[in-house]
Each structure stands twice: as C-alpha cells, then as structure tokens.
Amino acid sequence: MEQMKVLLRNQGKPDMEDAKAYIATGGYDGLKRALEMDGAEIIEELKKSGLRGRGGAGFPTWLKLKFAFDTESAEKYIVCNADEGEPGTNKDRVLMSCDPHSLLEGMVIAGRAIGAHVGYIYLRAEYPQVRPILQRAIDSAYTCHALGKHIFGSDFEFDISIRSGAGAYVCGEETALFESIEGKRGEPRYKPPFPGVHGLFGKPTALNNVETLANISHIFRNGAIWFAGIGTKGSTGTKLFTVAGNVAHRGVYEFPMGINLKALIYENCGGIADGKGLLAVQTGGSSGPFIRPDQIDIPLDIDFVAASGGRLGCGTVFVIDDSNCILDIVRNTQDFFAYESCGQCTPCREGTIRVAQIVDKICRGDGSMVDVRALQELIDMLRVAPLCGLGHSSAVPIASVLQNFMPEVEKHLDGDACVWCNTQKGGRS
Ligand SMILES: Cc1cc2nc3c(=O)[nH]c(=O)nc-3n(C[C@H](O)[C@H](O)[C@H](O)COP(=O)(O)O)c2cc1C
Ligand code: SF4
Known part of the structure; x- marks a missing residue:
C-alpha cells in the first residue's frame, strides 16, 4: 500500500518553520475558515470528521473539546501533549520538525472552539532539537498574525508557549503533565474531576496529542467529509506509525487507518532485518501486548485492535526477530x-x-x-x-x-x- 501523506505532506520542504512558507502550501486556510465559525460549529465539524485522539486512548476529540466548551470559565487552556515518552516512538518529533505550523494551527482552532486564549506545548526534555524549531515557528506565526491579538484581522486572540518536561514517562499522563507545568512534582491526580472541568491551574482544559491537534488543521482546510472518507468507519483519517526494532526499514510512516499490520511490516518496511524470522510484534508502545506471528494479519484500526486484545495506542509497531527471547x-x-x-x-x-x-x-x-x-x-x-x-x-x-x-x-x-x-x-x- 502506498503511503498517504497528509500530516507529512510538507516533509522535506525547506523553511517550514516560516509561517509564510506554510501559508504558501495552503496552511492557515483551515484557521481562517474556523474563525468564521463559533465554538459549537467547530465542535460539530470535528464530530462529523470522526477524529479520535492519537495519544493512546482514541477518545473522540470533539467530545473532549465539548466538555471544556460546556464549562463556564473566563480562563481556559489548550495543552498539547508533546511528551512522547513511549520507548521507540518518535512520530510526534517527526511531525513537529517537518510541519510545526500544522500543530500551531490546530491549537488555535481548538482554542477558538472552547473559548481559550492560551495554549501550552509540553515538550519532551529529550527533544532539545525540536524546541528551536517550534520556537521559530511560534515567532513567525506572531509576525504573520496567526498568533497574538486580532488573528488574521478577527476579534480572536491566542498565545502559545513551550514548557519543557524533565524526563519522566508519567508526565505524559494528562494530569501529571498539568502538575508538571504548574511547577509541582509530576504525579497524576485523582479523576474525576476531569480536565474539561478542572484541568491546568484548575481551569477547563483540553489536552491533546501533537498528531491529534495537527489533524484539526487538515480537517478545517479540507473539510470533515474529506477526513471521514479516509480510513475505516470507526477510525477515520490517516495515522502515523513508528515502526521500530528488527525491521529492515525502520521509520515513521503515514497510512490511512486500517492498514494491515502484516503488510506494513513485510511490504512497506521490507520485512525482518538480516533475513531473520519474526518472533513477536508489540503494538501501541511499551504498554501494548506482544502478539505472535500468526496474529499479525489484522487491520490497524482503533476498535479492531482493541477487540482482538491489542491496542493501537500511539501507533508504535515494535518488531522483534527470532534471535531474541x-x-x-x-x-x-x-x-x-x-x-x-x-x-x-x-x-x-x-x-x-x-x-x-x-x-x-x-x-x-x-x-x-x-x-x-x-x-x-x-x-x-x-x-x-x-x-x-x-x-x-x-x-x-x-x-x-x-x-x-x-x-x-x-x-x-x-x-x-x-x-x-x-x-x-x-x-x-
Ligand atoms: C503513563 C502515561 C504516559 C502517557 N504519555 C503520553 C505521551 O507521551 N503523549 C501523549 O500524547 N499521550 C500520552 N499519554 C496519554 C495522555 O494521558 C492523554 O490521554 C493523551 O495525550 C490525550 O490526547 P489525545 O486525546 O489527543 O489522544 C500517556 C498516558 C499515560 C497513562
Ligand atoms: S500514580 Fe500510581 S499508578 Fe500512576 S504512576 Fe504513580 S504510582 Fe503508578
């Protein structure tokens, strides 16, 4: 199967930290469209798209935004989870490096949806090379009026800044992440209350993964119907897969949701490295199950993988050859x-x-x-x-x-x- 590059459409293009270069590719058209809509309309569009979270649990994105939208508060927040602590996973790093404005655009649209004016990107400390890329993109977005006051001449304002993690895997958990941004020890909170009601600094907050937020920009540029037409019925859109371990061609790949796991490993990634046999595959990162070679002929769709006892999670596929135990x-x-x-x-x-x-x-x-x-x-x-x-x-x-x-x-x-x-x-x- 051919890769379908939506999230990675700007990979390899020069100067993608520059907002003008991004605008030349149709970037920020989605935000301009969203600025003509109110919060309820934006959330309805996301509902139609079927977008589900790419950070692990596959929660419907529109519903998460709706919780924060429905909670009355003068202060609300959009938080981007760029902690990417799952071993062997680097799809968010690739995405932020090759198309940082798609993330910023998604965050502003999400902010417009819930009535938030501040967004934070919680960036993994182990990605020092990504921070300057994101910062240059943020600075450039302010210059081009994609951030700040009166975004593209509208009455909407939104600011984004970066916060660094300190290297703890648990800080990828949403409430531990809030604690960390607040300057406390990164320990998860009891839930409920959920973040849509009591999130960052005790205010209604929508927290999403990098890939989820970047998808929002494409949904508003191309339309919810277009997005819903990609992938499977319950898992729409494309998905970034980090294929790691003993595979011939490791890397980050983008395919429509529902691609067959066996085909991904053998056709797209060149099979097992060094001509060895396959021992096991772990899907969904470290917290996913190990499955046998006779169990890999499955579509990578959130519900299908879950129903067969696995998890799609963040989309990591860890391949283990038979020289291991x-x-x-x-x-x-x-x-x-x-x-x-x-x-x-x-x-x-x-x-x-x-x-x-x-x-x-x-x-x-x-x-x-x-x-x-x-x-x-x-x-x-x-x-x-x-x-x-x-x-x-x-x-x-x-x-x-x-x-x-x-x-x-x-x-x-x-x-x-x-x-x-x-x-x-x-x-x-
Ligand atoms: C221990 C732990 C670590 C996690 N690490 C991450 C992470 O690095 N990135 C991420 O997006 N989600 C991570 N999550 C999931 C988040 O808590 C949250 O569900 C997710 O970011 C929501 O975004 P989404 O709805 O866009 O998927 C982690 C969860 C747990 C329990
Ligand atoms: S809060 Fe409890 S379950 Fe979560 S990481 Fe800490 S010790 Fe483990």
Missing part, C-alpha cells in the same frame, strides 16, 4: 515500568517492582509455576487497583506473554536457564 524482552519492558512508576500509590509502586523481580527470576531459570501464578495475581491487581494508566498498562505486556507465549515461559521454568536471557543485562529493579 521474548522473556528477556518483557523483562526489559517490566523493568521500564518499575523504574518509571512515580510511587504515589502502593499497588503500582510495589506491584511493578514485584512483577519485574519475578520475570527476572524466571529469565534466570529460577522460576516455577508458583511464580507464574503469582504473576497472574499481580496482573489481576494491576489491571484495577492503581491510580493511573501507567499502573494499569504495566500489566499488559506480561499478561500478553503469559497468554501468547506460554510454551516459551515453560521452557524457562524449574532450572532451565535460558542462555540468551542470562547473557543479557536484566533485573534493573
């Missing part, structure tokens, strides 16, 4: 969660460490079925007890290994140490 790979993933747990709530703080320790024990050949049963109990607890999505999703990778790769787990039990696992550096926790 799945137990060693999942040990690494569970170490990551134990390390990144913010420690605020006991089930996650203790549970993620215990899971990582047991997986390491099994890797070393010291585990038994008693440990597998203990893992299952911990998984059941982690699915429900933690406060935020980090704790919940930490159970997904190990649960998928117990479900899809039990023969490999059994091979490690009762003294059968795996040579591969023992030569790797595991057990960080």
